[in-house]
Every structure is written in C-alpha cells, then in structure tokens.
Amino acid sequence: MGETVRRADAVPKVTGEFAYASDLHAEGMLWGHTLRSPHTHARIVELDISQALAMPGVHAVLTHADVPGKKTYGLDFDDQPVLAIDRVRYLGEPVALVAAEHPEQARRAAERIRVEYEPLEPVVDAERATQQEPLHAENPTAGHGFRDDPRPNVVRSIVIRHGDPDTEGEVSVSGVYELGLQDQAFLGPESGLAVPDGEGGVDVYVATQWIHVDRDQVAPCLGLEPEQVRIHLSGVGGAFGGREDLSMQIHGALLALHTSRPVKIVYSREESFVGHVHRHPAKIWAEHRATKAGRLVCVRVRILLDGGAYASSSTAVTANAACFACGPYRVDNALIESTCVYTNNPPCGAMRGFGAVQGCFAHEAQMDKLAAELGIDPVELRMLNALEPGDTLPTGQRVTGSFPVAEVIRRAAELPVPEAEELPRDPIRLPGGAGNTTRGQGIRRGVGFAVGFKNVCYSEGFDDACSAGVRLWRDAGGELAAEVRCAAAEVGQGVNDVILQVARTELGTENVALAPASSRGVGSSGSASASRLTWMAAGAVRLACGDALAELEAGRAEVDLERTYHHPRTTPLDPETGQVTGEKAHVAFVCAAMRVVAEVDVELGLTRVVWIGTAQDVGRALNPRAVHGQIEGGIAQGLGLALMEEIQTRDGLITNASFTDYLIPTALDMPPVDAELVEVEEPDAPYGAKGVGEPPTVVSTAAVVSALRAASGRELTRVPVRPDELAGLG
Amino acid sequence: MKVSLTVNGERREADVWEGESLLFALREGLGLPGSKNACEQGECGSCSVLLDGALVCSCLVLAAQAEGHDVVTVEGFAEDGRLHPVQEAFAEAGAVQCGFCTPGLIVATADLLARNPAPGDDEIREALAGNLCRCTGYAKIFDAVRLAAARRA
Numbered sequence: 001m002g003e004t005v006r007r008a009d010a011v012p013k014v015t016g017e018f019a020y021a022s023d024l025h026a027e028g029m030l031w032g033h034t035l036r037s038p039h040t041h042a043r044i045v046e047l048d049i050s051q052a053l054a055m056p057g058v059h060a061v062l063t064h065a066d067v068p069g070k071k072t073y074g075l076d077f078d079d080q081p082v083l084a085i086d087r088v089r090y091l092g093e094p095v096a097l098v099a100a101e102h103p104e105q106a107r108r109a110a111e112r113i114r115v116e117y118e119p120l121e122p123v124v125d126a127e128r129a130t131q132q133e134p135l136h137a138e139n140p141t142a143g144h145g146f147r148d149d150p151r152p153n154v155v156r157s158i159v160i161r162h163g164d165p166d167t168e169g170e171v172s173v174s175g176v177y178e179l180g181l182q183d184q185a186f187l188g189p190e191s192g193l194a195v196p197d198g199e200g201g202v203d204v205y206v207a208t209q210w211i212h213v214d215r216d217q218v219a220p221c222l223g224l225e226p227e228q229v230r231i232h233l234s235g236v237g238g239a240f241g242g243r244e245d246l247s248m249q250i251h252g253a254l255l256a257l258h259t260s261r262p263v264k265i266v267y268s269r270e271e272s273f274v275g276h277v278h279r280h281p282a283k284i285w286a287e288h289r290a291t292k293a294g295r296l297v298c299v300r301v302r303i304l305l306d307g308g309a310y311a312s313s314s315t316a317v318t319a320n321a322a323c324f325a326c327g328p329y330r331v332d333n334a335l336i337e338s339t340c341v342y343t344n345n346p347p348c349g350a351m352r353g354f355g356a357v358q359g360c361f362a363h364e365a366q367m368d369k370l371a372a373e374l375g376i377d378p379v380e381l382r383m384l385n386a387l388e389p390g391d392t393l394p395t396g397q398r399v400t401g402s403f404p405v406a407e408v409i410r411r412a413a414e415l416p417v418p419e420a421e422e423l424p425r426d427p428i429r430l431p432g433g434a435g436n437t438t439r440g441q442g443i444r445r446g447v448g449f450a451v452g453f454k455n456v457c458y459s460e461g462f463d464d465a466c467s468a469g470v471r472l473w474r475d476a477g478g479e480l481a482a483e484v485r486c487a488a489a490e491v492g493q494g495v496n497d498v499i500l501q502v503a504r505t506e507l508g509t510e511n512v513a514l515a516p517a518s519s520r521g522v523g524s525s526g527s528a529s530a531s532r533l534t535w536m537a538a539g540a541v542r543l544a545c546g547d548a549l550a551e552l553e554a555g556r557a558e559v560d561l562e563r564t565y566h567h568p569r570t571t572p573l574d575p576e577t578g579q580v581t582g583e584k585a586h587v588a589f590v591c592a593a594m595r596v597v598a599e600v601d602v603e604l605g606l607t608r609v610v611w612i613g614t615a616q617d618v619g620r621a622l623n624p625r626a627v628h629g630q631i632e633g634g635i636a637q638g639l640g641l642a643l644m645e646e647i648q649t650r651d652g653l654i655t656n657a658s659f660t661d662y663l664i665p666t667a668l669d670m671p672p673v674d675a676e677l678v679e680v681e682e683p684d685a686p687y688g689a690k691g692v693g694e695p696p697t698v699v700s701t702a703a704v705v706s707a708l709r710a711a712s713g714r715e716l717t718r719v720p721v722r723p724d725e726l727a728g729l730g
Numbered sequence: 731m732k733v734s735l736t737v738n739g740e741r742r743e744a745d746v747w748e749g750e751s752l753l754f755a756l757r758e759g760l761g762l763p764g765s766k767n768a769c770e771q772g773e774c775g776s777c778s779v780l781l782d783g784a785l786v787c788s789c790l791v792l793a794a795q796a797e798g799h800d801v802v803t804v805e806g807f808a809e810d811g812r813l814h815p816v817q818e819a820f821a822e823a824g825a826v827q828c829g830f831c832t833p834g835l836i837v838a839t840a841d842l843l844a845r846n847p848a849p850g851d852d853e854i855r856e857a858l859a860g861n862l863c864r865c866t867g868y869a870k871i872f873d874a875v876r877l878a879a880a881r882r883a
Binding site (some may be wrong): 004006010011013014015016017018019020022023025082101104184185186187188189235236237238239240249266268269345377416426428429491493494626627628629631632633634636658659660664665666667668670672673 | 770
C-alpha cells in the first residue's frame with residue numbers, strides 16, 4: 001500500500017487482447033442501430049416502419065410502442081423517453097431501433113423509417129429559457145426537496161445566503177464569465193452486447209460507470225424484475241462522467257428480447273457526440289469585495305447552467321457549482337445563486353469536475369483581477385484567503401479533516417519555472433506549432449496561477465455506499481487464497497488495482513483474484529464518479545477482508561461474505577438558505593494549486609502551453625504512479641477546455657460532431673507536468689486516501705487561462721479562448 | 731466479395747462488403763479486435779496497423795485495397811507469449827489507463843523506433859501527434875517511448 005503497482009490489465013491492454021464493449025461477439029448476433037431525431041425540437045406526427053421492416057437482413061424495427069414497461073427513464077429523474085413518444089427535445093434523441101444481420105443493413109433500414117416531424121420553436125438560449133414554454137409539461141425535478149422555483153424550465157435553482165451579503169468592501173471587482181459545451185470525448189464509443197437468456201431475461205455486457213443503477217433503470221422499462229436483468233462490465237474505453245447515463249443498454253436489451261438473438265450496438269463517433277451527456281455550458285456573474293489588505297469580505301455570484309433537454313444529474317451539478325463558487329477561500333458574507341435550465345440543447349450531466357470546473361474558472365479570474373486591482377501578488381492574495389480546517393464554508397459547513405489549501409498553494413508556487421526559450425527555434429515549439437508563419441516576433445510569455453477544490457464522494461444526504469464480497473480459503477498447501485467481488489467500474493482510472501492492493505494488504509497474501517464486475521453476485525458499488533471509488537471501494541474491501549479473515553481464523557474451512565461500507569452521513573442543504581441542515585453536506589474536500597507558463601503569439605492569436613506545475617492534495621497516494629497519471633490526464637482535459645474543446649451548436653444542432661472538428665489535446669499540445677503530491681491523511685477515509693481524478697481538471701482550465709491573460713494582457717472571459725480574442729479582434 | 735491477405739504472417743481470407751474498411755474486416759471478419767474503432771475517419775490513430783510495413787489508419791483503407799497485401803496488427807507484436815519491447819515499455823511505464831488508444835500507439839511507436847531508434851522529445855511528440863489519448867495526458871506514453879528506445883540501444 002502506497003507503492004506503485006503495475007496495472008493488472010496492462011498486459012492484455014498492450015497485446016490487444018483486452019475485450020472492450022465494442023469488441024464483443026456472440027454466435028448468431030445481430031447489429032442494432034438507433035434512428036435519431038434530426039431536429040432539436042419537434043412533434044412527431046407520424047412514424048411508419050413498414051418499409052424498413054421489409055429491408056434485407058432486418059429482424060426487428062422497434063418504436064416507443066414496443067417498450068413493454070416504463071416508457072421513460074433517467075439517472076435521477078425519469079424524464080427521458082426510451083424512444084421518443086410524440087415529441088423530440090434534442091438533436092439525436094432516439095426515435096426507433098433496428099436489428100439486422102449487418103450494421104450497414106441496419107443503418108440503411110433505419111433510413112427507410114418514415115418519420116413526419118412538425119418542427120417546434122426550440123429553446124436554445126439559457127438566459128431566455130425561464131420565459132419560454134416549458135419543455136416538460138410537469139417539472140420532473142419538482143417535489144424532491146429542492147427550492148421551490150415557479151419559473152418554467154428550471155431544473156433546479158439554489159440560493160446560498162451566508163452572513164450579510166450586502167457587506168461592502170474597500171475595493172470590488174466584477175466580471176462575467178462563460179464556458180462552452182465540453183465533451184468527455186472518451187475514445188471507446190458507447191457499445192454493448194445484449195444476450196437474451198431464453199427465460200425472458202437478458203444479460204447486457206456494456207461499458208458503463210454504475211452497473212446497479214443501469215440495472216435499476218433498464219429492468220422497469222423492459223417490464224422485468226431486477227434479477228432478470230444482469231449488467232456486466234465489459235472493457236471501458238474511458239468514461240469521465242459520460243457513461244453515468246444509459247446509452248445502448250435498454251435499446252440493446254429490447255432488440256435482443258424481441259429477436260431472441262444477441263444484439264450488439266456500437267455507436268459511431270458522430271453518434272457518440274449525441275449519445276451521452278456533456279459538461280454544462282455556463283455563464284457566471286461574479287463580484288468580489290475585499291479590504292485594501294486583500295481580505296475577501298463578501299462574494300456575490302450568479303451561475304446559469306444549460307442543462308439541455310433532460311435532467312440527468314443536473315440537480316447535483318447545480319448544487320456543486322454553488323457550493324464551490326467562491327473557491328477554497330474564507331468568505332464570511334456571500335450570496336450565491338445557481339440555476340440550471342432545460343433547453344433543447346444537447347443534454348448535460350456528469351463530467352469530471354462536476355460543477356466545480358465552471359466556478360473555478362470564474363473565481364480564479366476574479367482573484368487575479370482583485371490582485372491586479374490591489375497591487376498584491378496573486379499567489380500571496382490566495383494564500384492570505386486560503387481556507388483551513390476549522391473555517392466555515394458559505395454553506396455554514398465547518399471544514400474538518402484533511403484540507404491543506406495553503407500547503408498546495410505554497411508547494412505549487414515554489415516549483416521552479418523553466419527559463420524563457422530563445423528564438424529562432426524549431427517551428428513545432430512555436431505557439432500554434434508548425435502552423436505558425438512568423439519568426440516569433442509576436443510571442444509573449446506569461447505565468448498563471450490557480451487554486452480550486454471540490455467534494456469527494458456523494459453529498460447532500462445521499463446514502464453513499466459500496467459493497468464488496470470475499471471468498472477466502474486455504475489452498476492445498478495451506479496458503480490463504482481469496483476471490484474478491486466488487487461491482488466497481490474499472491474505467492481506466494485503476495480502481496481494480498486499488499481493490500487488489502487493499503485485499504492483498506488486509507489478507508496478507510498475494511493470492512487474490514478479482515472477479516469480473518457484474519450486478520450478479522454482489523451489491524452496488526455506487527458509481528465510478530465524484531472521485532469516490534478509491535475511498536469507497538477501499539472501505540468495502542477492507543471491511544469484507546477483515547471480517548472474512550476473522551471468520552477463517554475462528555476455524556472455518558472457507559468463508560464467503562459480503563459487506564457494505566458507508567462513509568459518514570451527510571445532510572441536505574436548507575432549500576431556502578442553502579445552509580447545512582446537519583454537520584456536513586459534503587463528506588470531505590480535495591484541493592489543488594497549479595502554476596502554468598504559456599506563450600501567446602499576440603499577432604496570430606496562437607498559444608503554446610510551455611509547462612505546468614501542480615501540487616495536489618491526495619490524502620494519501622495508494623498507487624503513486626496511477627495518481628500521477630490521473631493528474632496528468634486530468635490536466636489535459638482542463639487544458640482542452642481552455643484552448644480548443646467546444647461542441648459548437650447552431651439552434652441546438654451540433655456542427656462539429658467528429659474528431660476532425662472537435663479538437664482534443666494531442667501529444668504536441670501537452671506540456672511537461674511537474675506534479676507534487678501533498679499527503680495529509682483524511683481521518684474519515686480508509687488509509688487516509690482521497691480521490692484524485694477531478695482536482696486537476698477543476699484547476700487547469702483556470703490556470704491555463706490565467707497564464708494566457710498574463711501573456712496577452714487580454715481579459716479572456718470565455719473558454720475555450722479563441723485566437724481572435726488573443727489577437728485583440730474578439 | 732472475398733479478399734485474401736496476409737495478417738500477422740498468416741494467409742487469411744475474409745468475406746467483406748464493398749464499402750467495408752480494413753478495420754471492420756480485421757475486427758469483425760478476422761477475429762482481430764485489437765485495432766480500435768474510436769473515430770473511424772483517420773483522426774485518432776486507434777486503428778493504426780502496418781500495411782506492407784507502412785503505418786496506416788486501417789479505418790481509411792478499404793478491406794478490398796488490402797487484397798494481396800501484408801498487414802501487421804497489434805496482435806502480431808508479441809512472440810511466443812513474450813511481449814514486444816514496446817509493449818513491455820508501455821505496461822511498465824504506466825502508459826496505459828483505459829487502454830483504448832494503446833494498440834494504435836504500440837504500432838505507431840514501433841514504427842517510429844524502426845525509423846529513428848533514438849528519437850528526441852520533439853520527434854516523439856510529432857510522431858505520436860496522430861494518436862489521440864484521452865486519459866494519460868501523454869506524459870507516461872513519452873516515458874514508455876523513451877524506455878523502449880533506451881532498451882533497444
């Protein structure tokens with residue numbers, strides 16, 4: 001524990017043997033295809049499948065009429081039709097399904113499905129959504145203990161009122177910030193294989209993040225009992241929040257049960273862009289009031305999130321955006337309003353950083369602005385206001401446990417910055433790379449800094465739990481042997497290695513195998529999200545191993561047991577004041593600080609991130625190289641949002657649904673990263689370890705843009721930053 | 731239509747549809763799903779294979795174009811159960827997370843090191859710029875390439 005281990009799946013992944021969801025094959029399988037809406041908002045007047053059914057190789061064409069159970073589903077609220085009923089609310093909404101012998105036959109048959117649409121006025125401007133016709137006749141999220149908000153199209157609104165929000169400061173800075181629509185852009189497209197069991201049930205092998213909640217959404221729509229639907233994790237090609245919601249699970253199962261054949265569905269890249277929820281685009285209005293010495297006295301923030309057509313996890317994102325809107329700073333007086341609205345834009349939900357990314361971009365821009373206004377060093381200003389254990393958050397929650405904000409700031413600020421690079425140089429080292437046509441005369445260099453934080457595990461009273469099972473015995477030679485069962489989704493982050501490390505440590509034997517993750521044979525692990533699985537899976541496996549070992553030592557020949565771990569309880573926020581109703585709304589926090597050196601060619605508006613240094617609070621690093629991998633990869637996603645990543649829409653229609661037009665950082669875009677792990681063990685967490693996946697993504701967008709501002713002298717209030725803004729043309 | 735080609739040293743025949751890519755034929759017709767289907771338009775490099783020794787995106791090659799040619803996929807790199815040095819380096823350096831980009835990167839790295847046994851950092855970055863990775867931020871991938879190069883030396 002605490003030593004780097006080689007991934008258990010490293011060898012099958014480098015040889016090509018590792019089976020991802022899109023690699024699966026079953027004898028006699030058919031291919032499924034989804035017909036999707038070409039409209040952002042339309043009424044379905046007529047749906048005729050007769051021609052499609054007559055196409056060669058076609059075994060089934062299904063519509064909403066063929067959904068035997070519940071017609072709608074959803075991660076938190078069942079507001080999304082399995083197949084559109086009489087209306088479509090976003091581009092790409094599933095309308096009908098085809099199963100055929102060959103995927104091309106399925107695609108061609110889908111083209112023969114005749115759908116007559118009557119286009120409706122789309123709601124595409126989040127700022128106007130609350131004055132437009134409601135997209136959902138009855139608000140799906142009403143009556144769940146949230147603040148009562150009578151405006152149309154409000155998914156959730158939250159107000160946090162803390163101290164006296166009218167407190168004036170000696171100085172004040174204001175800004176309006178915007179973030180575009182970011183895609184998880186995992187490389188493995190949504191895929192799965194559904195296999196009928198011959199007894200009315202179905203097994204679904206799929207790339208997902210939360211096996212049991214998939215099952216609990218799939219079974220009612222099929223009209224089946226939960227035990228009749230088994231979800232099995234197949235190889236996952238990245239997730240980042242985008243696989244929390246269902247993709248092909250119900251559709252594949254419907255086709256498989258209808259045809260009595262295994263059915264495989266693999267999304268294309270274009271389809272993937274409409275096949276999962278995205279990060280919420282946001283607009284944030286912020287005002288920071290401070291003393292002349294730089295102490296924050298009052299922060300006022302208004303956040304508007306575009307949730308798209310369906311709720312997904314938007315209510316939790318709305319709360320997170322509010323809770324972390326002020327950053328990891330002491331703020332005694334605050335007014336924070338966060339609202340998420342329904343629109344006909346692409347649906348949004350979970351993505352790495354989950355509401356904290358948006359707020360961090362705004363609060364860190366504000367801190368830089370305040371530092372400039374006061375003539376104080378930006379790092380010093382942050383240090384002066386850094387939260388520490390014992391302080392109170394704007395929600396009234398007192399910070400306890402491990403939360404080394406000042407330490408991460410200090411360590412990141414101390415990292416040595418590389419020296420400025422001479423000209424001329426190889427063109428690939430210029431801003432914009434080999435595409436830069438200058439001699440570099442317009443290059444300016446800047447150093448940026450940012451700090452951010454977010455919660456670990458689920459919050460607001462959710463009963464966050466994880467189960468694990470252990471079968472323990474002595475083999476022929478008298479050595480201990482074990483098999484561990486856990487439904488935790490290995491999505492690339494390395495949770496399987498943590499599980500094996502814990503089991504081997506607790507049982508004192510290397511002879512431990514991990515069973516494939518499945519909804520059969522073990523209880524829910526909860527989701528691979530919220531930086532929670534290291535904490536939760538370690539807790540569950542440790543508990544199960546400890547009890548199994550005790551029972552074996554009591555004289556049993558073989559033990560097989562399952563245990564469920566819960567983290568300390570949280571409580572909801574008061575719907576009116578946004579204040580905690582118990583001790584804590586979040587169980588614990590993680591923070592990170594980052595220093596970035598960037599070059600901007602101010603004539604061409606091109607950028608080059610030269611170097612990134614970061615210090616991150618990890619509690620305790622259980623598998624240090626995997627922690628560094630999470631930090632480097634998380635930074636890349638935040639850098640992408642800062643510089644290049646945005647799903648472009650026109651009236652809700654996506655115009656860049658490909659990797660040709662939606663750009664993610666390449667090997668040439670990523671700078672070297674120096675990462676320091678700050679280890680202050682979290683007392684409530686097993687082994688003191690906190691999740692590490694999200695903080696780098698939360699902070700890097702803000703830190704990269706801070707460096708671009710320093711280099712260009714421009715305000716840069718919107719990400720991704722566009723070349724024309726950097727060149728002063730925006 | 732039938733195509734016949736050499737894959738990982740073996741003569742193989744596949745029944746393909748006219749519009750089918752080499753990638754689809756490898757994955758679905760020949761039982762070699764190691765080459766990956768991430769973008770299917772030549773942007774991400776996940777489907778990289780060697781075609782007569784040249785690095786190509788197999789999603790951009792028609793299966794029919796491979797008739798009579800020689801294809802090496804990631805499945806052809808390990809010999810007698812022993813990992814290829816590039817595979818060994820990727821596993822050892824922590825260059826693998828979700829691993830979906832890994833097969834393409836193994837093929838692209840082997841191609842780079844065959845052309846340039848001791849690449850500099852910029853040469854590594856440029857050579858691998860056509861292989862997208864969404865998990866690692868590339869740092870450990872560069873470590874793996876340097877490790878594989880050092881071991882060849």
